[in-house]
Amino acid sequence: MLNKKSVDDINVQGKKVLVRCDFNVPLKDGKITDDTRIVAALPTIKKLVADGGRIILCSHLGKPKGPNHDFSLAPVAARLSELLGKDVVFAADDEVVGENARAAAANLKDGDVMLIENTRYRSEESKCGEAFSKDLASLTDGIFVNDAFGTAHRSHCSNVGVTKFCDTNAVGYLMQKEIDFLGNAVNDPQRPFVAVLGGSKVSSKISVIQNLLDKVDTLIIGGGMAYTFMKALGQEVGKSLLEADYLDYAKEMIEKAQEKGVKLLIPVDTVVTKEFNNDAPSRIAENGDIQADEMGLDIGPATCKLFADALADAKTVVWNGPMGVFEMPNFAKGTIAIAEVLAGLDGATTIIGGGDSAAAVNQLGYADKMTHISTGGGASLEFLEGKELPGVAAADDK
Ligand code: AMP
Numbered sequence: 001m002l003n004k005k006s007v008d009d010i011n012v013q014g015k016k017v018l019v020r021c022d023f024n025v026p027l028k029d030g031k032i033t034d035d036t037r038i039v040a041a042l043p044t045i046k047k048l049v050a051d052g053g054r055i056i057l058c059s060h061l062g063k064p065k066g067p068n069h070d071f072s073l074a075p076v077a078a079r080l081s082e083l084l085g086k087d088v089v090f091a092a093d094d095e096v097v098g099e100n101a102r103a104a105a106a107n108l109k110d111g112d113v114m115l116i117e118n119t120r121y122r123s124e125e126s127k128c129g130e131a132f133s134k135d136l137a138s139l140t141d142g143i144f145v146n147d148a149f150g151t152a153h154r155s156h157c158s159n160v161g162v163t164k165f166c167d168t169n170a171v172g173y174l175m176q177k178e179i180d181f182l183g184n185a186v187n188d189p190q191r192p193f194v195a196v197l198g199g200s201k202v203s204s205k206i207s208v209i210q211n212l213l214d215k216v217d218t219l220i221i222g223g224g225m226a227y228t229f230m231k232a233l234g235q236e237v238g239k240s241l242l243e244a245d246y247l248d249y250a251k252e253m254i255e256k257a258q259e260k261g262v263k264l265l266i267p268v269d270t271v272v273t274k275e276f277n278n279d280a281p282s283r284i285a286e287n288g289d290i291q292a293d294e295m296g297l298d299i300g301p302a303t304c305k306l307f308a309d310a311l312a313d314a315k316t317v318v319w320n321g322p323m324g325v326f327e328m329p330n331f332a333k334g335t336i337a338i339a340e341v342l343a344g345l346d347g348a349t350t351i352i353g354g355g356d357s358a359a360a361v362n363q364l365g366y367a368d369k370m371t372h373i374s375t376g377g378g379a380s381l382e383f384l385e386g387k388e389l390p391g392v393a394a395a396d397d398k
Pocket of ligand 1: 198199200201204223224225241296297298320321322323324325326327355356
């Protein structure tokens with residue numbers, strides 16, 4: 001059980017606090033095209049403002065290699081100021097912690113908010129270099145709050161290095177929620193616990209499958225990765241996505257599930273087509289009936305029913321990866337069906353891993369029907385692999 005110190009457990013009155021946010025927002029011609037991440041950061045910032053902290057925000061944006069004003073956080077400061085209804089001083093230093101940042105930090109009054117420049121202006125950021133970590137900590141009164149889950153699987157100065165030079169290292173509300181659900185609910189689930197895995201490749205989810213097989217009652221496999229499992233069971237899959245190198249692994253997992261008494265479900269029918277194209281004619285192929293020139297791009301209706309039945313009495317569900325090529329509307333039905341089933345589950349904890357399944361749930365308008373939608377792609381996958389995330393580990397235990 002992860003039990004980390006949060007912003008509810010620290011005293012920031014009159015103290016300078018560095019808060020690592022995820023302001024990695026999409027920009028077009030210097031304008032923010034989607035401010036979801038800024039809005040998501042507000043609860044933690046408002047809490048620290050209300051507590052009388054002197055708040056210094058930081059984040060990366062994109063992947064500049066050194067100072068590059070196309071990646072400046074200046075537009076974020078402006079938007080944040082509108083959303084908070086108060087001034088957010090922007091300290092524009094190419095070295096991130098420079099003259100402007102130091103002067104602005106020294107001038108902060110209780111409840112004031114400032115933002116420093118893109119942490120990736122400093123090349124040591126991603127190498128967790130000591131000098132930049134110390135610079136960041138030097139702006140504060142020894143208090144650091146990490147609210148950036150998207151980078152929690154990386155050891156950078158602004159989420160891990162800085163903690164070595166601060167006395168108090170807590171997590172913000174966004175991080176806390178990720179820890180509560182992707183970390184703790186998955187490790188200590190209410191049962192039945194069902195995992196739904198999809199997406200393109202078995203190879204990218206090996207450790208997730210392995211880790212979840214030790215925890216779940218039922219493991220549902222759909223999407224492109226299902227064909228490697230189907231082939232491992234001796235079924236022809238035509239031109240469907242197949243990772244021949246992973247057939248033995250798939251067999252091993254099927255055996256491991258049997259040994260552990262885990263119900264492992266794979267598709268019983270498939271929507272097949274001859275071309276990777278939304279408008280190509282398609283048909284439903286039952287197992288064993290996929291022809292050599294056909295490829296499966298979605299789960300079929302009998303599979304939707306099989307998976308829905310398996311989910312019906314679930315008390316905890318974790319879902320990562322679409323059931324088909326959901327970017328093409330004609331092959332999105334399986335993914336939509338799973339999203340609908342999850343949205344309709346009463347009294348269950350539904351956890352959506354980041355990336356494509358989160359995008360699907362958001363697009364379909366089911367976001368408010370899920371218990372938790374992770375904001376981190378890579379980070380949420382590593383959490384599901386059972387790995388310790390450096391950004392989480394660096395926070396103080398309660
Ligand atoms: P991942 O990043 O591994 O979660 O994979 C997501 C991608 O898997 C999406 O872009 C889907 O289009 C793709 N995908 C899902 N099902 C299939 C399939 N049957 N054949 C090919 N690609 C698929």
